[in-house]
Amino acid sequence: MADQTRQTQALGRILELVVVLSEDMTRGLERLGLTDSRAHLLWELHHRGPSTQRTLADALHVSARNITGLVDALVATGFVTREPHPTDRRATLVSFTEHGAATAAALERGQHEFARILFEEMPDHRLDGLVEGLNEVLDRLRKHGVSIESGADQ
Amino acid sequence: MADQTRQTQALGRILELVVVLSEDMTRGLERLGLTDSRAHLLWELHHRGPSTQRTLADALHVSARNITGLVDALVATGFVTREPHPTDRRATLVSFTEHGAATAAALERGQHEFARILFEEMPDHRLDGLVEGLNEVLDRLRKHGVSIESGADQ
DNA sequence: TATTGTTATACTCTATAACTATA
DNA sequence: TATAGTTATAGAGTATAACAATA
Numbered sequence: 001m002a003d004q005t006r007q008t009q010a011l012g013r014i015l016e017l018v019v020v021l022s023e024d025m026t027r028g029l030e031r032l033g034l035t036d037s038r039a040h041l042l043w044e045l046h047h048r049g050p051s052t053q054r055t056l057a058d059a060l061h062v063s064a065r066n067i068t069g070l071v072d073a074l075v076a077t078g079f080v081t082r083e084p085h086p087t088d089r090r091a092t093l094v095s096f097t098e099h100g101a102a103t104a105a106a107l108e109r110g111q112h113e114f115a116r117i118l119f120e121e122m123p124d125h126r127l128d129g130l131v132e133g134l135n136e137v138l139d140r141l142r143k144h145g146v147s148i149e150s151g152a153d154q
Numbered sequence: 155m156a157d158q159t160r161q162t163q164a165l166g167r168i169l170e171l172v173v174v175l176s177e178d179m180t181r182g183l184e185r186l187g188l189t190d191s192r193a194h195l196l197w198e199l200h201h202r203g204p205s206t207q208r209t210l211a212d213a214l215h216v217s218a219r220n221i222t223g224l225v226d227a228l229v230a231t232g233f234v235t236r237e238p239h240p241t242d243r244r245a246t247l248v249s250f251t252e253h254g255a256a257t258a259a260a261l262e263r264g265q266h267e268f269a270r271i272l273f274e275e276m277p278d279h280r281l282d283g284l285v286e287g288l289n290e291v292l293d294r295l296r297k298h299g300v301s302i303e304s305g306a307d308q
Numbered sequence: 309t310a311t312t313g314t315t316a317t318a319c320t321c322t323a324t325a326a327c328t329a330t331a
Numbered sequence: 332t333a334t335a336g337t338t339a340t341a342g343a344g345t346a347t348a349a350c351a352a353t354a
Contacts, residue, residue, distance in 0.1 A: 004266060010281055011269040013288040018172045020295050037344060054312060064313060066345060073343085090312040090353045112158060115165040117298065118291055126290070127164055129283025134167040136280070137272055141174050191321060208335060217323060218336060224321085244330045244335040 032103060033077055041070050046104035050095040186257060187231055195224050200258035204249040
């Protein structure tokens, strides 16, 4: 029972972190004129280079229709452009504007900076312990596909 | 530089966990006929008891209008009812139906069960290391209000 | 025939503003 | 005058289905 308390406490900390981190990211992205979804698309584009909307839809696990909307918004706000695909006239290539490329690069730098701020004063053994613990939790989540409602179907 | 890599890796693991956990929760809630937002309202109601919509709006940090919509949906799907407030005729008390109360209780049991599955085979020292690491990260996030885009404004 | 991306339509969550009933 | 909750309106993200252009 003491164990159960500690386990539940650990899960509670993880869920807290999810909330705090998500809110923090959303606020930061808003300052850049981005939403979570649009930033996600930018992030993929940054790591894949110019991509068709189909590719982006598969990468983000959303519908083609959704990508049309996100790209519309990112074009309207000056982050990306639609270019003709060189060989397939059905497809369009989504590419960065200068502003979009600069923003994506800044997001990447920001991520490293953020990691530094979060962990710079954490002793090595604790950082290691944290990563090992997280890896184990992730493994377990992926393998067992357990769900937080596993006990909830009465 | 090696340090930066390890720190960025740790942040990467945390972000992965955020994604996997969120998706898992959303899927599980969907099986119960709930969305994330509706489950969040149910969760508050479970811990506060019958509440006015105003109270719920403040607890969830959303607008009164939003609560109207969420309660509408939860009434329509049989999780809660609107009851007259005993002393304030402007207000309504949101209360559980039997189904709603059972679902909320099941969510709570499910959370303990989920924690057990995630951590049962984790050695004590690693669980402790994980919790300590998470606490430190949370502290730092809250104190400094840093943002993942902190380096992103060029 | 199959694929790419669009239009059409709809649902959920979210917000602000105007309004009603009550305090 | 202030508060509780609604209606009105709007915008973002998401989905499926029908369709056009192209492969």
